Amino acid sequence: MPDRVTTPFTAASTAADVVDGVDLTGRRAIVTGGASGLGIETARALATAGAEVTLAVRDLVAGARVAEDLVAATGNKQVFVGHLELADPASVAAFVAEWDGPLHILVNNAGVMAAPLSRTPDGWESQFATNHLGHFALATGLHPALAAAQGARVVAVASSGHIFSGVVFDDINFERRAYEPWSAYGQSKSANVLFAVEAARRWADDGITANALHPGGIRTNLQRHVSEADLEAARKAANSTIAWRTPEQGAATSVLLAASPLVAGVTGRYFEDCNEAAPNVPGTFTGVAPHAIDPEAASRLWELSSR
Template sequence: MTDRIITPFTAESTAAQVVDGIDLTGRRAIVTGGASGIGVETARALAGAGAEVTLAVRDLQAGERTAEDIIAATGNKQVLVAPLDLADQASVAAFAAAFDGPLHILVNNAGVMAAPESRTPQGWELQFATNHLGHFALTTALHPRLAAAGGARVVSVSSAAHLRSPVVFDDIHFRERAYEPWLAYGQSKTANVLFAVEATRRWADDGVTVNSLHPGGIRTRLQRHVTEEELDRLRAASGGAAPWKTTEQGAATSVLLATSPLLDGVGGRYFEDCQEAGPHQPGTRTGVAGYAVDPEAAALLWQVSLDTLAA
């Protein structure tokens, strides 16, 4: 086992604290879902450190409002907005084709959680299609831009919900089994961790590293499909869950992985509360599941994803 990354930050640290003293002038970043929730605070912290930041968003009006707010708060005018719908492969391809020049930081932050059963026109289950396949297609399409940057970083925003389910390769899209929103979400979040493992294996020689994370419990629009009663039940079942984080705290681990010198050359790992997580222990809601960092599952998911997108 390689040495676990230890940082001076905690669950209470904010994105601004994590990036304090880091100069991102001349660096270019993309944040998917940058107009809501922790995406806003991730983008704000990167822009505040001097990066050019593109908010990749479905709602362009919300993106423009967010960009104006970040420009006003940071004085950095290099905050851009571009359309991206991760559930639409044509939208993903168009976004990637339009992004020119090197890309230093890609934060795959957007997602849907515990959505009612829904499918893309291809018949893919929506959460897997958005949270994994959309980001997989985006990142692989942007790989030449990342490789051109030298030392680029990709941040894959996962969740402790990955502990709910491995990727069920026999029935990823719930064609045979009954649809269950949390299992579908958990599977997609496991895919986010596995992606970091295999992408790092494939791309480390290009100077591209990918890490994944659990941001913590934050009240955002991500939970729009979940009732208060359901959230309370889930938190009670998880053994007296940690307190809710602010969005500024929720973005901290993403920003750490995107910027910290402690992560230079480090990839394929899973973080929570600004620290590299250890193996999951039964009875807890922390740590990383063995199936989520299994290199064979990661390689299989990569091939399945390629085959799915090519079909």
């Protein structure tokens, strides 16, 4: 295993701290879920550094409002909005078809957490479909644009929730096992990390790096399906005593991987607190679980997702 990557930044650092002094002029970025929570702060930092930023959002009205606010706050007029419904393959395909020219930064940030059981028209469990399959289709569809950028970065916003479950290939859609919202969430977040592992391998010759991360515990719209009591119970079960972070702190690791020269060329890794994570110690809620970086599982998931 190569040496773990470390930076001067910590859990307390903000996205603004990470991007301070970084010049992204001429770079083009897409941030999914850019109209709320971490997506806004990720987009704000990239726009502040001079990047052209497209907010890929479900709600165009909310997206337009955020874009207007970001233009006013950063002085960067190159903040755009595009419609993207990750659970709808046709929507993803339409977004990809409309993209023109190179893409330097793709931040797969949008997600759903611990939602009640629902399935897409194609039969996929909704958290897996939204958090993984939609982002997989987006990234692979945009692969020519990423390759054209000569040095593109793909950032997969995963979660320490990946520790809850690996990808259960024999029953991804909970057709033969009882549905459990946190297991489904964990499976989808493990899939995010495995995607980065395999994309790093497959796309290395295209100059594309891909990394995954845990942003930390942040109160955002992501938890709309989860009560306060359920959140605290989950934290207790995971022995998590970590304090809630601000969205500005939560976006820091995403922005580090998207923009910082400190991680140029780093690929196929999992980060937390602005540094590469150590292996998870069973019974704890930090670090990366072996099932999420297993190369055989990563390859198997890629083939399944492609089909």
